[in-house]
Amino acid sequence: MTSHPRWPYAVLDTTAHEPVPFRQFVLKVHGRCNLDCTYCYLYQGPDHGWRDRPARASDRTVRRTADRIAEHVRAHGLDAVRIELHGGEPLLTGPGPVLAYADAVRRAVPAGCRVTATVQTNGTLLTDATLDRLAAAGLRVGLSLDGGRAAHNARRTDHAGRPAWPAAHAAARRLAARPQTYAGILCTIDLAADPLDVYRSLLELRPPGTDFLLPHANWGSPPPGTDGLPPGRHRPRPTPYGDWLAAVFDAWWDEGRLGMRVRLFQEIAGLLLGAPSRAEAVGLSPLAAVVVETDGSIEQVDALRSAYPGASETGLDVFRHSFDEALRHPGVAARQLGERALAEECLNCPVGRVCGGGNYVHRYAPGTGFRHPSVYCADLEKLVRHIAHRLQRTTGPSRRPEQCSTRCL
Amino acid sequence: MTLPTDDTPIPLPELAPPDHTDHPVLAAILAELRSREGEFPVVAHYEDAP
Numbered sequence: 041m042t043s044h045p046r047w048p049y050a051v052l053d054t055t056a057h058e059p060v061p062f063r064q065f066v067l068k069v070h071g072r073c074n075l076d077c078t079y080c081y082l083y084q085g086p087d088h089g090w091r092d093r094p095a096r097a098s099d100r101t102v103r104r105t106a107d108r109i110a111e112h113v114r115a116h117g118l119d120a121v122r123i124e125l126h127g128g129e130p131l132l133t134g135p136g137p138v139l140a141y142a143d144a145v146r147r148a149v150p151a152g153c154r155v156t157a158t159v160q161t162n163g164t165l166l167t168d169a170t171l172d173r174l175a176a177a178g179l180r181v182g183l184s185l186d187g188g189r190a191a192h193n194a195r196r197t198d199h200a201g202r203p204a205w206p207a208a209h210a211a212a213r214r215l216a217a218r219p220q221t222y223a224g225i226l227c228t229i230d231l232a233a234d235p236l237d238v239y240r241s242l243l244e245l246r247p248p249g250t251d252f253l254l255p256h257a258n259w260g261s262p263p264p265g266t267d268g269l270p271p272g273r274h275r276p277r278p279t280p281y282g283d284w285l286a287a288v289f290d291a292w293w294d295e296g297r298l299g300m301r302v303r304l305f306q307e308i309a310g311l312l313l314g315a316p317s318r319a320e321a322v323g324l325s326p327l328a329a330v331v332v333e334t335d336g337s338i339e340q341v342d343a344l345r346s347a348y349p350g351a352s353e354t355g356l357d358v359f360r361h362s363f364d365e366a367l368r369h370p371g372v373a374a375r376q377l378g379e380r381a382l383a384e385e386c387l388n389c390p391v392g393r394v395c396g397g398g399n400y401v402h403r404y405a406p407g408t409g410f411r412h413p414s415v416y417c418a419d420l421e422k423l424v425r426h427i428a429h430r431l432q433r434t435t436g437p438s439r440r441p442e443q444c445s446t447r448c449l
Numbered sequence: 450m451t452l453p454t455d456d457t458p459i460p461l462p463e464l465a466p467p468d469h470t471d472h473p474v475l476a477a478i479l480a481e482l483r484s485r486e487g488e489f490p491v492v493a494h495y496e497d498a499p
């Protein structure tokens with residue numbers, strides 16, 4: 041039996057807010073992976089729940105999930121949803137299960153609801169034939185890489201210790217030739233890698249966009265290369281991740297053209313210009329994503345598994361529960377509260393309206409839960425201030441306070 | 450220049466989207482923000498999807 045922390049589980053009144061319908065469904069096609077990356081939060085983290093779940097989503101689970109998504113779409117009159125076909129490695133047994141899942145959802149939802157389907161893969165099984173079939177079905181493909189060279193991907197190996205890079209690199213080349221199908225690259229930051237080398241090497245792979253992900257960490261399990269501290273807004277602090285990202289930002293900003301979109305940077309710039317964020321990493325927008333595991337369990341985002349065993353569980357499943365019931369789960373509701381979910385330090389923080397406390401997963405502290413600043417607090421402030429400074433110099437003088445139309449914390 | 454994080458009480462500048470810019474990256478950001486106008490509510494997406 042999972043023991044959840046006090047906040048939000050013991051104290052949040054989930055009936056006191058208006059839930060935002062889910063618009064993104066993360067569908068676990070396979071519960072296993074052909075790789076064994078050293079930093080993987082799913083298979084190397086504290087939660088070993090994957091061992092008890094089926095290796096693959098059954099036809100019954102797929103049909104039931106598709107029906108539940110359709111029910112949610114009808115109930116809320118949604119005109120578009122996204123499905124993310126995920127794993128483990130979703131292409132573990134070829135494209136068939138992924139195509140069948142996408143097809144089931146597309147058939148189930150009412151006419152008029154657009155379904156954008158994306159496969160997120162490590163790329164090692166993305167052959168020409170597989171890519172042809174995914175592209176023909178209108179699926180987009182995203183790659184997980186740690187950079188654009190073999191050395192950047194040294195932590196990505198198979199279970200026999202063989203590097204994933206040669207096959208992943210071939211996949212990146214194939215995708216670069218199919219811009220309509222290429223969704224982008226997700227890159228987890230490794231401080232040991234030179235930020236500019238990582239950035240330039242990714243650019244050479246010609247993705248339409250990328251995102252730089254902070255390694256999952258929390259106050260009980262601090263980020264690689266940093267010291268442990270009790271939760272709080274500690275200053276001064278070293279900011280190795282903020283510095284790494286700021287170096288990449290400068291290269292991206294000064295490129296003279298938009299070589300590729302970078303989600304984190306664009307969202308921070310958008311927030312600084314008064315727009316709400318579309319990202320989990322920054323800002324205060326409600327998270328509208330939910331996960332369905334291979335056994336039909338409805339779960340919160342699986343990155344929570346990096347916090348403690350069972351952290352992503354809701355106790356709900358697609359066979360007995362609707363997605364509307366999941367919206368009333370404290371863990372799900374907490375992700376839709378905006379500033380009401382923030383710690384005191386974040387509410388009083390001068391960069392709070394942009395940072396938004398960072399990724400919820402990174403706020404966790406054992407015992408007390410998720411109402412803390414991010415364990416990347418100082419790094420986030422460094423990056424936000426850096427981008428603000430560069431943006432200010434580009435856009436010209438600041439506007440006067442009476443012209444401010446955004447809510448400032 | 451990377452700014453220090455010790456200047457904690459200093460508020461962020463209030464920036465307005467410019468009507469026009471010659472900066473190519475900023476122009477792309479502004480175009481994307483314009484494409485989101487009318488979207489309500491703007492929701493956050495799952496980080497492990499591009």
Ligand code: SF4
Pocket residue numbers: 273385386387389390391392393395396397398413414416417418420421
């Ligand atoms: S809003 Fe961000 S920078 Fe400010 S205290 Fe919270 S986590 Fe730290």
